[in-house]
Amino acid sequence: MGQMQSKEKLMFNHVRSGNVEGIRALCLEGANLEWMDKEGNTPLILACKKSKLYDVAQTLIELGANVNAHPSAPRDATPLYHAARRGLEKTVKLLLSNGANYDCQTPLQQARYYKYTKVVRAIENHICVFSGWMREFYGPALLGVFAPQLLSRRVWVVIIPTSSIYPKPYKFELVVYASLKDAQPRVVMALRNPHLKEPEEMHPNTSVTIVDNDNKKKSLKLASSIEEGRQQLKWFCDACKGIPQPVRRPPVVVQTVLPSAPPLADYDTEAIEEGPMHYPLSGSTTPSASGGGGNKKDGGSSGQCLICMDAPSDGICVPCGHVAGCMSCLTQIKSHASECPICRANIHQVMKVYRV
CATH class of the missing domain: 3.30.40.10 (Zinc/RING finger domain, C3HC4 (zinc finger))
Structure with a gap:
């Protein structure tokens, strides 16, 4: 037992020093990639805490390390959590592309809290069912009839699932940002069987109203920000109902x-x-x-x-x-x-x- 433990400690030393060849050699000798130290770190978690250890993280994943490993407490302290919390965009993308879960959106919440804009965009781009520029209407409804362009603002809109393991019924959120420079959203609205006021025909200048079922006074009126935006409006309405779009790239x-x-x-x-x-x-x-x-x-x-x-x-x-x-x-x-x-x-x- 002591001999095995010394192997695992040597593995951690190789991770800290970035010794990729030493990690591969220990793995061939049977070192346990999921062994945790007293702080709850696996070798992969440790590698995901520093940008200079990206190659180490990539090697550990290739060798079979669990991208969703976490200690018993805190429950969401996965490799993705630690990478997002530190703003390591490249490591975040590596983990997501290899099946990292985003349950409870904790990694996304960390990236938003610490204002790591590129990490927020990377996670949302990977998980969203809709993303795009739209126009948000505000102000008195009567004035909006006569001067809609003066009472609308351009916003970045994404619709994301709240869990990587879809429950039934599916749960999604509508998130609105003032600009792509912002890491923290201006509006977050739960989409549980959303009440949509859709037009019968999708004209380019048609708007869609979404009413929050939890708070009937909370609503959003959105329209496409691009010319010939019928298809974008259809994609948006479908995504509000949980129907994903073909591709989720910005x-x-x-x-x-x-x-x-x-x-x-x-x-x-x-x-x-x-x-x-x-x-x-x-x-x-x-x-x-x-x-x-x-x-x-x-x-x-x-x-x-x-x-x-x-x-x-x-x-x-x-x-x-x-x-x-x-x-x-x-x-x-x-x-x-x-x-x-x-x-x-x-x-x-x-x-x-x-x-x-």
Whole structure:
């Protein structure tokens, strides 16, 4: 027993010093990756407390460390909790991509409390069923009829589940931020069977009112902030009912595409100005531009952009060859995700095609 314990203590020493090879060697010798010290730290928890130990955290996960390990108390002190509490954006993304739970939203609450904006965006982007710029109406309703633009403000809206293990009925929250620079939301509204005042027809300038069932006096009136926002309003209403959207990525900065330009490592939350990007699922079908029943799967053969659903598809992804959308949308995808929205192959270049 003493010999095993000394192995585990040696493992912690290797973690602190960033000795990746030593960690791998001890793992081959049978060291327990889930052993906890007196403070309740596993090797992975310890690695998630410092940005310089990112490579160590990555190695431990590759070796099979439990990304959701936590001591008996406090219950939510998981690796994700500690990384979010310290604003370690890169480590947070690593944990989320490897199945870290966000139960009770404790990591998100920590990131908001300590105002780690990029960590808040990373967690919400990973778990949200809707995100995008919208217009929030305020002030007297009568004045809103005559001058709606003067009584509305642009806000960033996300809808997120309150648990990584969906209960029945599903529970979601509507969160409103004054801007993407803010880590702390201005409004948080529970969406338990929300009362939605939806219009019968989704016109671009139509608004949707959400009434809080717990507090009938608390309501929000929102409209799309982009032109031709019918689809965004539909996505928003569906998300309020718990229907997730195809993709949960934030908008990205439009960049000029050059053959030699590498993809951006991250998005700049202060530079985002355009409306939200919604990417179709791989292999999803899209109605033809004429509105007929014939669905297309060939990445834009209908002549309509599969992403914004408005512009013609005039951009081709190289080297996969899919005509997947308009140049504007594909440029944004190339600069952020660098993946074809049809086959998920890496995009080396986006080229404009001319239809005859």
